[in-house]
Amino acid sequence: MTTATTNQAEAPLLSGRHGLGRDLAALAVILVLAVIGYLLFPNNLALLTRIMAIALLVLSLDLVTGYCGVATLGHAALFGSGAYAAGIAAVHFGITDPLLMVAAGIIGGALAGLVCGVVILRAHGLPQLVLSIALIHLFHEFANKASSWTGGSDGLAGIAPDPLFGIFAYDLWGRTAYVFAVVLLAIVFMFLRLVVRSPFGMLCRGIKEDPIRIQAMGGSPTIALLKMYVISGAVAGVGGALNAVSTQVVGLDSLSFTLSAESLVMLVLGGTGSLFGAVTGTIVFMLFEDLVSAANPFHWLTMVGALLIAVVLFAPKGLYGTVAEVLARRRGAGR
Amino acid sequence: MSAIFEVRNLKRSFGGLAVTNDVSLSMAPGDRVALIGPNGAGKTTFVNLVTGNLEPDAGEVRIGGESVTNVNAIDRVRRGLVRSFQVTRLFQDMTPAEHVALAILQRDGRAGRMFGNFLSMPGVMAEVGVLIGKLGLRDLAHRPVREIAYGQQRLLEIAMALALKPRVLLLDEPAAGVPQSDTGRIERALADLPDDLAVLMIEHDMDLVFRFAKRVIVLAAGTVIFDGSPADVTKDPRVREAYLGSYADASSAA
Amino acid sequence: MQTIFSIAVDALAYGMVLFVISIGLSVTLGLMRVVNLAHGAFAMIGGYIASYAARDLGVGYGLAVLIAVFGTIVIAIPIERLLYRRIYGRPELTQVLMTIGITFCIIGIANYVFGPTLKTIPLPPSLQGSADLGFRSIAVHRIFAIVCGLCVAAALWYAIERTAFGVRLRAAVDDAAMAAALGVRTEVIYAVSFAVAVGLAAFGGVVGAELLPVEPYYALRYMVTFLVVVSVGGAGSIPGALAACLLLGGIDTTGRYLMPEFGEFFFYLAVIAIVCVFPRGLAGRMK
């Protein structure tokens, strides 16, 4: 036994699993979902587009919360900064090309991510949560104060994005916006799959579990987390910019505590620490909200509350997390 | 031969109690030193002072002739001072291959890379294969850590430490908590450590100490009371007193 | 000079009201380690019950307060048994999800039962009107709130630090297994502490209703304020919470006096500064 092992020792270690096939499968899942969405709700593309913008925010939150263990109730700061960056670029600087607006959103979000990261990473646990709450309120107040740039509480209106590639205009039916959103989401999703599986992603998962151990390996948790915060900001910025492009208005709500808390709820609902969990949580929460609020606009909040309680009781790892676990266990039992 | 690792007059007290009191030691490449002492002798504090997790009140730590007293814990690791933990600190959902690969990339300053999966980095995986193979963990390379036995987790700790290519290795009770049947593998792994590496092992198990160490340092009440060959340690009256006599006697003797 | 005194009085009054309302959260958060975002919801239930008792049943203020506290506890008992018991010791995020869900449900039900309008709790004549302090006047009910705050602080501090129950509670929190081995019935301890926390919430909701009026969205509107105040003080520490309330109340009041338009900035910048300097709260019990 021992001799066999030593003999093998020099042979290269084969990798246990391959990523590419799974990546393509994931891409296919997203695109199929997008097509199904288009077919099922052809007249409701604005809602679907909005879901995808929020999904980007929730994905971005998953990066810091699910993969790095940072507790935050202020993540909309990154999303809103992206939205305002894109909106201000369009309204005040005449940058109305949708792709350039997204670029502006990425820069705005990343900068906000840097600022938030520097502050939030100074504490852990509950105090960290409080720092994030303080930050989102500061961002919100700042945007309210800078009303000559942001339109204040009236919202930043008058964003008129050019047709995409000069051909596809953003119309009433929202088809262009929908396709634009699907493509952005798919690109970001694939990018994030690469990131979370990369050495850096692994490092972050290590930090989440035991930052001291990472230090003992000569790694700096703070720098890695800060880097993740900037990436997270860029992703949220894409979502914000998408929102600005598709709705052509940016409101203070995009920098609100409410949106931050909702995005956290969606993430935990779907399951932290997995990209599909983040997307699942967003889709389920927002479709559910749309459904019950259309069915009973006056008392839907109770039903949303009941959904959250039910998830904690019956799907403790989130919807996607729990399903994935059950499937894995079944596969394990079958083996 | 010049010292690769030196500690000079290290002091640290907590609220008036000197937990590390004027400790000095020096090691050359290839040294195999065991640090022993009764409970409460200040071994853990000493390790934390050396690794930079705790700041000393006075004294100096040097690696390769350079003072690292004002260098933080992370940079001390990068300068070749690596430790293992008394209780394993591993990432439960990751595989041994991932652990070791992460350590290798960390050493090369590539752990921040955002693209590529190291399972598809041939250079890294070859090294992982060698390290893991040496420690007999090949079959487990792709199983999550929480599924593998504690003894093997201890081996993985050693593999990770080696992956960082240290110049000085601090082993904090490398066999603690391992069932008797598995200690043999750990001992063999310790025996196979690179020849030019300076190893300081903190250990309780005297059998292991005698088989491994060429030199023994005894710490009691924060002070070095013996520094010499394993053969002499049991004969030293002060060591006998520290272990067999009461704690109070030992400290008054020091 | 007179202005400074005047602001100091306002700051004290505001800080003490904050303290009375949020101290119950300090018990759940610091001692039971549950991020109970539904704290405001229980305070709101207390307010509604007191309002109903005083306005519709016509009972006196003191009795209304008692009915509110015990009524809220009675409502909270099944919630604790069915829901909270499932999240003790679970990850923070799970607790956040559960307690937000509970908050949503309570808001929805309150909206349905009591309607969306403001509800007031009529004060007895002795608490109405203003008292003259010489250099200014202050509402009598604010003085009442200050006194209530001090009494609650003293009573809680005594209960936690000096009684057998307090010892058991702290043991149960620090090491549940060890406490159980020593014969402490942690389940009972938790249920009792939860009842105390909820009772305090209801009491605070009633006493603070003059400042934070009762309406269905009370539970969400002030959730953040409660959480921030308690965390800054150091969850689980009574003196810490008291210090935080007075400090933040002072900063808030001064900020709003000097530069009302930047009031929010002052408050939250102060919060960030305090958390960075005292990462475990002003007097934290957290490890």
Next chain:
Amino acid sequence: MRRIILAALAALVTSAAAHADAIKVGVVGPFSGPFALQGKNFKAGIDAYMALSGVKVGEDDIEIIYRDVPQADPAQSKALAQELVVKEGVQYLAGFYFTPDAMAVTPLLEQANVPLVIMNAATSAIVTKSPLVVRTSFTLWQTSTPIAKVAREAGVSKIISVVSDYGPGIDAENAFKTGFEAVGGQVVEAIRMPLSTNDFSPIMQRIKDSGAEGVFAFLPSGPTTLGFVKAFNENGLKDGGVKFFAPGDLTQESDLPALGDAALGLQTTFHYSVSHDSPENKAFVEAAAKAIGNPTELSFPSVGAYDGMHVIYKMIEATGGEQNAQKAVDAVKGLSWTSPRGPVSIDPESRHITQNIYLREVSKADDGTYYNKEIQTFEKQGDPGLAALK
């Protein structure tokens, strides 16, 4: 997979079929959340109008579809408006409590060929964003300008302005300042306080220290007004003879029971009081009270919604039920009628409502309830805010 396609097809067919009969009106407003009361008032106003004027215009049935935006959220508002137009096939959009929500929808109107009838959102600029917008509510400029005259006539020459720090608050401040300075008064200080302010004692201290003879205040209707008015009384300002002036948001009828005696004697200017004495209003209040269930919850958004429905009915009459937004809007330009609030008309140029503004005083009725008693009328007020925009 086949089932999914079938389901998709079914969805397509049903959504297409849904177009046929009735003329649909999509109403967006806060039907849940902290502002649910105002949304409820929208519904009450609409229900009252349909109860009094019938559910049919000519041959066409009218169907109302409600969509909920609990808090100002332009993105959601736009998505819902888009859904209403594209999926539900509404011919009219109405409602909108918050300005940003209305602003977000204006770019859609032309392409959708749908008029927008605003039942509340009160920032002057909205009507300039699209020629298809008609407003039947009020603007802060409209309600805050007359109170400046009232204050001056009450003998106040130095006043301090205290408003919530957001769009409508700033509008109110500017409107009052312009009006007050025009009649020779002086605004000695203008304070903007964050919306989330709970404790108003420091603000009261500021008012005291400013040495002003009166205070002009604006806060959004809801819980904070209670704290503000109480703080005003308890800090000795009322007894100290400081006069209080505000637009009617502060004393909306649904807040009066909670304000109680604290509000007695407060003077506010507004476009509508539930107590307005006219046969039209009596009929309206009766119908709206029935619709809302609890009469004490009735407040000003209901009348905006009621008149909004009137405008929409007139539009439908003029177009004969055919979808033509421009024609519909043109048809109501200059339209005048007697609303529950008094005589009103739609200004042909701005498409904003011209109406009487009333000075009211909070009084106690014989049965112990509180109401806004109208004591002075400023007739046919337009929107001075539009002039200020230019």
